[in-house]
Amino acid sequence: MKNSKYILLALLVVLGATSCKKFLDVNNDPNNPNNESVLVENRLPWIEHFYQYTSGVSNFRSSCIAGVYYSNSAAGNALSTTWTTHTGNTTPYQTWFVEVASNLNDLYKTAQKNGAYHYMATANVFHALGFMQMLDIYGEMPYTQAISGIASPAFDDGKAIYKGCMAKLDEAIALFGKTQEATAVPLSKGDLWNNGDLNKWIKLCYGLKARYMLKLSKKSDLYNGDSVLYYVARGPQSNAENTIGPGYNNSTVTDYLLGDPVVTNGNFDYAAYGSNQRISQYHYNLLTNMRGSGVTDPRMTKIVPAAMSNIQLDGSGKVISYTWNRSAGVDMHGAATRLLKGGAASIVAPSYATANTNITYAISDATDRANFIAAQTTAGRPFTTSGNNVTVTYRAGSIYINSTNYLYAGDTVYVNLRSSSIATSGIPAQGQTDVSWYPSVPAFTAGAVASTGSFQIRPVSDQEILTYHEMCFIKAEAYMRKGDAGSAHTAYKAGIQAHLDMMQAKLTQWQGSGYTATNPDMAPMSGTAITAYMASNAVVQTAGALTMADIMLQKYVAMGCSIENWNDMRRFNFSAGNIGGFGVVYPGFDRTPLFAGTALYTGGSKADPRYWPRRFMLPTTLELNYNLANVLALNANATAPNIWSMPVWWDCATDDEYYGYLKK
Template identity: 25%
Template structure:
């Protein structure tokens, strides 16, 4: 009996102590309820993961770049506005929206409310709005009202009108919390976890207004479009390049190195397009490459030149979609090949799997920022809105400021976390900039300004980073089919559609990315059937924001 008592006493003691043995929250090395300050940096890092991964595909649709080979079937298919079936290709914005950021941002909001960390709550709402805006602009109908529904594997898709309204609601919540000044002084402030905007509530407020400016400007084809509201949000948004929202990289290991840099080697088969070359060398905007002053001084910082510089524009060449580089290695024209994005006269990656923080070029370096929103972009949004309301004087001023702001963006020497500058060798001088501003590339009177001037300069300013926003712009004008409302001229002049569209398109142009394969086509097929996403050419279905 005594033995039984001892055994029972031992068991009760052990059971009473189980909570201590099993409570991992008591282990500071494995916290289960981390503070918002420790979670927030991972959310910032997740933004480039989505946009840069999918840029490999939509970058071809908008011809930021194309494949250098005409024999790589998958690459050529995207060049021709197709897609890869039974694959997650072009599904990383989706992944980041729901898996990478979604629940983590909700966690920050919950914890932040409990602790009075209103700045974290506001910033988390801002990132939620940004990611869902990007996701719906990428895919069209997405899961929104049931996005975080628990205990189910089937989720309802919502129309873009619902998502657009929901993004605005989240923006309102973001502004409400970011404007609160009654922070709990016992808790860490946003500056501890925010390595992009330095914890500045005012910069986050400007960013939120920028999201709203994008949101409302995307409605330009609809009767509810209000250009005055767009301009108001632009005026409340980024006020200078000091407000630019850029995610920096430390480049100490694979996961904190720029996806576009030479170390990670993700752009091996990508080459700058003829479209961007001709926008910068004077062909499209000035109509003449024979005059040196017509060459945009930004070209030497953004693009790569070939060994052979005898083509009249300094050796800058590009490729057309689906055609590959016509100047093959080992032929008499090999010196005319289009160089890789990482440097002039280079045809192979100079440092794959080797950290070279100072190597590369422009936004294609290991340790360089990935922009999220810039002052230049906001000015071009303002210019378009003013142009649509026939206030051509305001449109001209914003258009001119947008160009100057992009020059300043390239010249900026104050990158967060000591990231590399975007210029190569030296900055663009004010004299060089002003010569360009007074060249035929740039309109100087309100009477001469066209929508093409605005949208093509915006394309240049967003090249290499603003892929989703540029794709929205091109689809709003249906790649140039919808003309300038003022003069009836093509907006994307010089943009040449692929000579052959993918057989998947059935003769139509791409308008959306299909939902992510491994989360939707595997588990949610009934909903996909309801919205038509099982059709071979679902990706050509016009987006809600495209139609009146």
């Protein structure tokens, strides 16, 4: 691991003048900065921001594994579709250590010197957030020596990392409870997340302890449902107590490390910056057919993007009429017919027709040709045929696929999740309150929207650090494990309602800020639809009918772009159905028909832990090149291809099982 301790210090100087909050400013001597002179109130907001950044990539890539998203990018597709993995795996690791962890000791020490106990506490919170995230992803890593300045730090096992993170939260709770020295700067001066609200920070700590204790659900000697409930009761008790990281669209400044926008939601920077990601069929089905009810969730049109279709232009080339094409889900976990025909990463992004555009498709298969012609007839597009060739005219204003491969022509049904920010759109005239995606400047000029984006991953979306709805679902699971179905049912329904309410509040805020002028998916849901959904068969109405699958699938929808879905799926062994008598918790989730990871996932059946994706291999360009001796000293199998299916510490029922995996 390379020692990049002071990179963020330089960034403070570069970005201070253009940041999204007035207190995101440079230190007291911008011409001669040094590590001692960076004020805690200037360091903390950048740590908060860059944690959102490292969390964003972790959330996105784990959501590909968990089947939330399909991706045709190299890394994303290897995790979502082929399960062949991406050998680099550098970004979560690099962004954490370079942009966040390298600053925590300095924040803590400077705050300690000034009696700023609340800033010391925040350093501990980020320590727990980030190192637990690294444990979730990589298993073993430098921990005790990780940010000590040692060039080749020793590795720690998952148990040591877990215990260390929990201890940091305990210390943070104590520090938040102390009165700062009179000369110490108030936390409100440097806090982007909670505006200095100590109550919310303390509830964040307790909520994280509940989340982390739930990870131990496989461990009969360590899991304690009463303890989980104790910490849930001290975590957020309403949406007003959520901890969120704000996202903005008011700056064109980009990150020094990877060049992504600085002020936007971290999930956007990975899941919706480019045109590679789409909603999976698995996710889509939960939003349209939860529990086989056939009921459409009112959240569906806010999560599943839409694009304009059947566009008509006026004489000046402006859109005057259209219909909305709501995206289909990409079926990579089911039959995967489209992907099997075209290739795992073959779904194509659309273009905009500035004039009538003819494309000729050579279709030798008679059945495919007949089906293709029928599709053009249904769509009302002009076409001609000549032998095996079909020439289709895409009228001016069409959003279409610019390829002669007929297999791709229908890919407009898969609307990508892309949103735009002023730092990324490439369209100078696109304002701050228009975050829809347009495939070109002419499309924007015409007003032809190619994607409305998705609720959680727009540049102006809140990044959910810890929420009341997560606490409700944790509570429901803990009660279900205790056999108290009545209390579990109450918490389950509260979790669904809390997520609906949280979304509705944000949608209402967006409407008031003018975003809905160009994007109806950013408008509030129908109150009547929400009430009807809560009373429908999509939601379990009696405690006696509630199953663990009901709880976890609603949690899956609510958490969305979050590493916690992958964490939960590992705890229940995905769809193996062999945990605690709860049956299959994630029905229909399995290896995809395009699975090609036989060397990585060596388990022969669903019940075998090594059938499933359990962790990432360590970054080759960092630890495996620069610190291999320490890597192998702890985990002799760290470089083996099937490291990807090796459970991390909390994913093992016993320590013997875990340490057995680390030996040759």
